[in-house]
Amino acid sequence: MNIKHDGKTVPDYKKIYGDLINEKYPEKKEEYKSISSKQNFSILDVIACNEILFTKEDKNTFNFNQKHRTYDRQTILKILDYQKKHRCNNSQLARHFKLSRNTVAKWKRNFQV
Incomplete structure (x- = not known):
């Protein structure tokens, strides 16, 4: 089942889970x-x-799943807001959300936070 969100059709994760x-x-x-x-x-x-x-999860499954994650603008801003609220550096934020430090740096550049 899919639902409309911001003009896009996305899976109804609430129902799926x-x-x-x-x-x-x-x-x-x-x-x-x-x-x-x-x-x-x-x-x-x-x-x-x-x-x-x-x-x-085994390591291979975890690595596969990490490579296929996508984040929308709203989620990225929430993650960067978490960094401000908890006064984390990029490495700490990356570890907390299981991201790469490069991803965090790129988001900060793109969203000028």
Whole structure:
């Protein structure tokens, strides 16, 4: 199922993760409750759901998934705002969100934060 967001069609992640938890991971329902109660599901919420559900990844799977992540403008700005609020340097921010330092530097350049 897809929904419209900012004029784009995106997957309905809330429904996808809700179904996944109900069918395969009912024991993780309580952890998911705080995320599922949100009105809008952001990319950061998708990442949080992935961490709740798939805590044990092998290194190859993790590297593959990292290469295929995408971030919209709103999410990038939230990540950069997190950096300001928590007074992190680029390395600390990159480790926290599992990004490369180069990505963080590029975002800061592009968004002039």
